[in-house]
Amino acid sequence: MSSVECKVVIGLEIHVQLLTKTKMFCGCALEFAGEPNSRVCPVCLGLPGSLPVMNRKAFELSVMAGLALNCKIANFTKWDRKSYYYPDLPKNYQISQYDLPFSEHGFIEIPVNSGDAKRIRITRAHLEEDAGKNVHTAGNFSQVDLNRAGTPLLEIVTEPDMNSGSEVRALAIELQRIVQYLGVSEASMQKGQMRFEPNVNLHIIKDGKEYKTPITEVKNLNSFRALEESVNYEHSRQLEEFLATGKTMEMGNKSTRGWDADRGVTVLQREKEEAHDYRYFPDPDLLPVKLTDEWIEDMRSKLCELPLQKQFRYVKEFKLSEYDAGVLTAERAVAELFEGAVEQGGEPKRVCNIISQAGLKLANEAGRSMAELNIDAEGVAAIAKMVEANEINAGAAGAILAEMTKTDKSAKAIAEELNLIQKSDASELEGLVDAVIAENPQAVDDVKSGGKKSKAARGFLMGKVMQKAKGQANPKIVSQILAKKFG
Amino acid sequence: MSDELLSLSCRKLTELIRRGEVSSRKAVEAVFSSIEKTEPVVGAYLSTFIDESLERADEIDSKIAAGKKVGKLAGLPIAVKDNMCTTFGATTCGSKILENFHAPYNAAVIERLLAEDAVIVGKLNMDEFAMGSSTENSGLKKTVNPWDVNRVPGGSSGGSAAAVASGMCMAALGSDTGGSIRQPASFCGVVGLKPTYGRVSRYGLVAYGSSLDQIGPLTRDVADAGLMMNVIAGHDDNDSTSVNEKIAPVPDYLENIEKGIEGLTIGVAPQFHAGADVEVLSAIEDAIEVYKGLGAKVVEIDMPHIDYSVAAYYVIATAEASSNLARFDGVHYGHRTAKPEDYIEVYSKSRAEAFGTEVKRRIMLGTYALSSGYYDAYYLKALKVRSLIRSDFTGAFEKCDCIMTPVSPTTAFKIGENIDDPLKMYLSDIYTIGVNLAGIPGISIPCGFDGNDLPVGLQILTPAFTESKLLRIARMFESCTEFHKRRPQKV
Structure with missing residues (x-):
């Protein structure tokens, strides 16, 4: 052969x-x-x-x-x-x-x-x-x-x-x-x-x-x-x-x-x-x-950083994945939005998530490009910072971004308007936890009993607290309080 | 009365019209009565617009009566060669293929004529697509020389020259690719000016040889050519090859026209006299004597490459023509064959049926010259010759103000005499062709008559964009001679 x-x-x-x-x-x-x-x-x-x-x-x-x-x-x-x-x-x-x-x-x-x-x-x-x-x-x-x-x-x-x-x-x-x-x-x-x-x-x-x-x-x-x-x-x-x-x-x-x-x-x-x-x-x-x-050089000065260079730089400089860098550099307007938000203090990975998940989803739904969505770098940076500071949860970013396409209000104002600001005040949250414990003795017993049911019951109590807080409780802090209560 | 009007210069007639002493209507009527009498014999026009012309004359007359400002050509009956696009009438180029073509736009020169209140009375016969030296190649009509109806008027602007010579319009526009204004002007005893390439917009001039074509006036005297230049010269954004006026400003061509050139030096080249008839040469020599009498000096110049101009021209012009004429294909407009088998036949049969022999010959020549494997030997070589000829002229103009030559080796020849011998026909442009290759301006003015009482033309050449000087030099001769005043009596 x-x-x-x-x-x-x-x-x-x-x-x-x-x-x-x-x-x-x-x-x-x-x-x-x-x-x-x-x-x-x-x-x-x-x-x-x-x-x-x-x-x-x-x-x-x-x-x-x-x-x-x-x-x-x-x-x-x-x-x-x-x-x-x-x-x-x-x-x-x-x-x-x-x-x-x-x-x-x-x-x-x-x-x-x-x-x-x-x-x-x-x-x-x-x-x-x-x-x-x-x-x-x-x-x-x-x-x-x-x-x-x-x-x-x-x-x-x-x-x-x-x-x-x-x-x-x-x-x-x-x-x-x-x-x-x-x-x-x-x-x-x-x-x-x-x-x-x-x-x-x-x-x-x-x-x-x-x-x-x-x-x-x-x-x-x-x-x-x-x-x-x-x-x-x-x-x-x-x-x-x-x-x-x-x-x-x-x-x-x-x-x-x-x-x-x-x-x-x-x-x-x-x-x-x-x-x-x-x-x-x-x-x-x-x-x-x-x-x-001279004319040729003048034209050269009008060039911008090319997409692939950008993509490689994002991986190196911002430690983004190959995939994320590719998504962000697919369109110039998206890359510019990303870079602008990072420049204004947004954490790169956080900014990337906001744009590549919430942002592009919005664009797809609207059948437009990101550039046409009335979203600016300042707004994206503000959302990223609020997530970082635990003022809102990551899931709230999408709702704020969506609202931004319709109004010129700031991210903070929108978050407040939509009641997305998380409750992180421990004493206020402790009150809620106490109320939930009082209302759900069975679950409390299950938690205390340890074993198979314990984990599920803890989750159940957590859910009840969040419900009472209308979704605005900072889950981290609630979890800490629960841990303190049950040791 | 009407004959008197038509014997006036354009300057005089438009002045009388502007002053209200003569109406434009009168002038237009005079031209149409002349056309009625003369056209059946001469055959210069492919179309005339009597109703539209009278209507337009009346408009201009009423503008004048109302004290409104009118243009430089106010009320003048003017005609144009039928290769300039007009929204009125057909634009045929003397070809069956465009016999029914009506352009949806006006050529730049047409717009300029209309803007200066000229009345365009008709469109003039020509060799098909401006290819020829006798107007015998027109696919639509026969035009004869008003001085002798058995002779050709020259070509390709034969209709223009014949109409001006026989008083069927006050002035005309022609186009010149290798001598097509100057040679018929010479054969018909009128003034014909080919401006510098780039001086007059080619937009709307149906192209023959794009790098050589140039529109210019045919008039009965030199100053009228200046008047026409004052209207048609200048930059046009629609023609990339029309020259920026910052680089070559457009002067008032009439301003100093009566002022001769002091210490004029005339260049004479032996190459420009070889092969000319004795009678033609003697008229040219006499003309130069006149200049000498006016204080001019004559120097001999050398034009070593001019002998190759006919060869180079027939490669460059035909190559460009083969491409320019490709669009006449029966698909989009113009003649289409009746029953094509397929789309290839739409092309081949439409073109075979409607193009004349000379046009086919030149398309074949040009296609061959551009074919792969031949390009370097023909087209590229011709371009090199062209640049050598250009430097011949540049060198010559270092020694003289102008060059004087015969326009053509002969006076008007008999109809049919050269039609079966294309090479002999091509050689009748031997003195004019180099001028187009070099892009410089040239004028033909009447300078004598031969034994048959046929006009002889003197060609004067000056450097690029010096038409003003060229006209002044021409006017020097005209102002002390009577040749331009003689009109043909035979028709």
Whole structure:
């Protein structure tokens, strides 16, 4: 029996829609969906005589993304026309960047296993305009909706540095976090603002000889799940194919496949790479973009700490778990809320619990992000401090937080209003304990008798005290008093 | 009366209109009566707007009667080449593929004309997509030279030149990618100015060769070209290649137009005379003698790379054209084939049916030049030649104020004479093409007649953004000669 070792190798192309108000080369609004062809003008319709004008904001956002991906930003970059005929492409060329992209040679770090980061090289990132959409819902013809035409897209290409579906997924999530942190993109999967195209093949060592399987490109994936599953599927499909046919890269052609999410399989779209000649040449309608080092540095100063760095720092600095740090850094607004509350004296783990449990639950229920909940760092810090000081119990934090989303009152005022302040006055509580003892002789006997029933009876008395205190007794102190009474 | 009105300059006529001595309606009526008489012979117009024009003339007249301020072109009947988008009428580019295309927006120059109260009376014939030197490539109409109806008016702005020469409008706009304003101006005995690339907005000009195209005026005298420049020159936010006015301010082109240039130095290059007809050359030499008489000095300059300009031009212009014309695909607008089998046939048949031979030829040339494996040898090489030609001009202008050349090697040729020989046709732009590659301004002014009584044009070139000086130099000659006053009598 022969030995087979197999490594999957994956590179990724990602399209990210930029968070600008208007399209890449005209003033049409960038919104999601809408009446077909309602957000168009002579420029994005590609009407004769119209000319593109670069959206500066799109360029700035792209450069920020390039810097965050540790890319070298070019001092001179230009626009090229990429020619191909397709009905959703109104000029029959796409304005893109060919040989001089604005950024190259970067890397992104992704979390792998617990606490480790893996560096994936970024080949290049460039800007381009999106095409429209062909719609095939009407009878014996197709229709074209050009609302999307001219949408600014950042195309990011990685080196084939990933070796599992989960790494590819981690990169996608990390990239989403980064562009969202920087305000470069909303990066919503549902709205198709982030699309993935993995290139997958296998490096197989069989009987000491290395073989590489033909590369497959899976087109147009728009969920993390589809991305991971399609890569895993390709891994096993290509291995099976290789074992059955022995086909390698040199013999087979690169193929393009689509993902069938219902069946969980990839489907062949094009076997032979068509001899595409895009006839790239510099767009004479647009001036090249020249960037000074000062301008690039100015953009760099607008960057923030990146999510993965934050995540690692939280583990180290605040002794949070990997998991908690991940939850807190998933969104920039959440991380900022956390850091703000800690800065104002909240104990990190306590603040983390308030945000990650009560806070995110509220956000989920409201169907909003934390940032939209009217909760500030000061309030979270105040709640954390009250829990620490035993003024309220940990369970009360959620109720106070929920109330905070509706009013501008302070945490303390809300706690008082909702009668959540714990009674910690020993003499007052002792009175309650005495009353309960007097009212429940059977339970008192059970406690005193020791044995099996004792523990349950103690709990029963405790419950009765809490009931009498309307839930506001500090359980620690009640427990101490009970202990004193029964020795 | 109407002929008299039409013999006035634009400056004079708009002044009379502004003073209320002549109504804009009268001027517009005069133009339309001239069109009625002459158009059946000359064939310059692809569309005319008589009702709209009269309505607009009346509006301007009543503004004037009410003492309101009116623009620089108040009431003047003006026509434009049919490759500038207008919300009124069609914008055909002389092509069957756009025969029924109605633009939903006005070109920047159209907006500027309208803002200065011009009356746009019609749109003028041209070689299809501005590809040609005789207007014979129009897919829609035949235009003849008003000086000899058996001859071409030149091209591609042949309709513009013929209409101005025969009094069917007071002035016209054309576009110039390789000589398309200057050469027809020369063939028809009118003034044609190609401004510096970036001086006039291209927004709304249907592109042929985007890095070469430039809109400019065709007029009956030099100062009228200045008046038109005062309206059309300037930055436009919608055209990234239009120049920032802080870098190149827009002067008043009429301000010093009567002031000659003292100590003018004229550059003459042997390369610019090679291959020209004897009669053309002698008219140019005579013109230079006139300048000498005005105190000008002549120096010989060297343009070592200019011989490669036609070759470089036909790579760059066609490459850009192949991409610019890709959008005419039968999908979104324009001609669509009747019964396509599939979407590929929508493209191939629509284009095959509606583009003319010359347009197809240039799309093929340009597609080839941009194809993978050929790009470096053709397109990239052509760009290098282009920058050498640009430095030829820069070097030359260190020695002289302006360069003078013939506009074309010949006067207007016979209809059909060159149509089957594209290479010969291409060579008729040999003196004008380098100017577009360099991006500098150039003017054609009438400077004589040949034995057939056909006009000869003198081309004057100056450095980028010095149109003001260029016009002054042109005016020096015009002010002491009568060539520009002769009008064709044959139509």
